[in-house]
Amino acid sequence: MDKEKKILYSGMQATNTLTLGNYLGALKNWVSLYNEYECFYGVMDLHSLTVRQVPAEFRKNARSLYALYIAAGLDPEKSCIYFQSHVSAHAELAWILNCFTYMGELSRMTQFKDKSAKHEDNVNAGLFTYPVLMAADILLYQADVVPVGVDQKQHLEITRDIAERFNNIYGDVFTIPEPYIGKKGAKVMSLADPEKKMSKSDENQNATVFLLDDKDTVIRKFKRAVTDSGAEVKYAEDKPGISNLMEIYGGVTGKSFEEIEREFEGKGYGDFKLAVGEAVSDELAPIRKRYDELMADSAYIDKCIKENDDKARYVSNKTLRKVRKKVGLTELIL
Ligand code: TYM
Secondary structure (H helix, E strand, O other): OOOOOOEEEEEEEOOOOOEHHHHHHHHHHHHHHOOOOEEEEEEEHHHHOOOOOOHHHHHHHHHHHHHHHHHOOOOOOOOEEEEHHHOOHHHHHHHHHHOOOOHHHHHOOHHHHHHHHHOHHHOOHHHHHHHHHHHHHHHHOOOOEEEOOHHHHHHHHHHHHHHHHHHHHHOOOOOOOEEEOOOOOOOOEOOOOOOOEOOOOOOOOOOOOEOOOOHHHHHHHHHOOOOOOOOOOOOOOOOHHHHHHHHHHHHHHOOOHHHHHHHOOOOOHHHHHHHHHHHHHHHHHHHHHHHHHHHOOHHHHHHHHHHHHHHHHHHHHHHHHHHHHHHOOOOOOO
């Protein structure tokens, strides 16, 4: 396939507000990469349905996520930011790809195992085939690169397996995508338990920093962050608390671990925690401000959604038409 620029594709689930993990593991990289690539970013609302949602809240969260993408620095005029559920090609290709995906490979997905343990009363088929919808998202846009956090790496691997399997049967239909995982912040851990990933749904209020937290809240959460024994600011496997804070500080400031160690030589954990809290809240303040402005401008958001949905439909339908033809579905009579 001839492409002027390589294609970047990514997205996030439309549940709750984003966390610092989503930001450092994904969104910040999206912003830094978007000049080099032709970019598509989805608000992944169909994926969110695998967990029961309260409809009015869900709708609000999805729109809020759309605005947050822009507030964090994505430009809806230069990249295509759209809603997954507004482009029916996603669900259609997911069905076709379901028929090229094995139960065995889906049952090996760690996210499926984790989520089914967490939502024992609702282990639905969507949760099981979730990675197939994700593969459809990526493959529809012929993506070359997919910037994600470490937790999505396995889903990228299955996407590549499905694409290769399909290409082996039908020829060169899909581009095989590569994951892009940033050097820092690819796995931000909980502030309350540094052995656990920072997550939107953590019940502990102090575990997770949200993108829309105000300055006082951010600083308070970092002051309370669990650290390790000892007093030295040093990156080490047996210091998961401090190492996590160093990942965060490095992710936000761009400083290396050596630079951070030097900066805090002779200073205690207290000073370091405060510095991390301040650096994070300085990074988030302009995002929060821009977010508030965007949410007050409904007409602008609507215009962006409409234009970008149309573009996403156009691009994805090209791939879908090809797939339909390859697998032998009867052509549409228009
Ligand atoms: P989601 O919504 O769980 O997370 C969105 C992005 O944030 C990253 N992330 C983290 N990175 C570092 N530390 C953390 N603690 C942390 N928590 C989350 C995730 O790795 C992800 O990059 N299945 C995807 C959504 C999706 C998608 C796609 C992504 C659907 N279709 C197509 C890429 C391409 C998900 O649930 O992400």
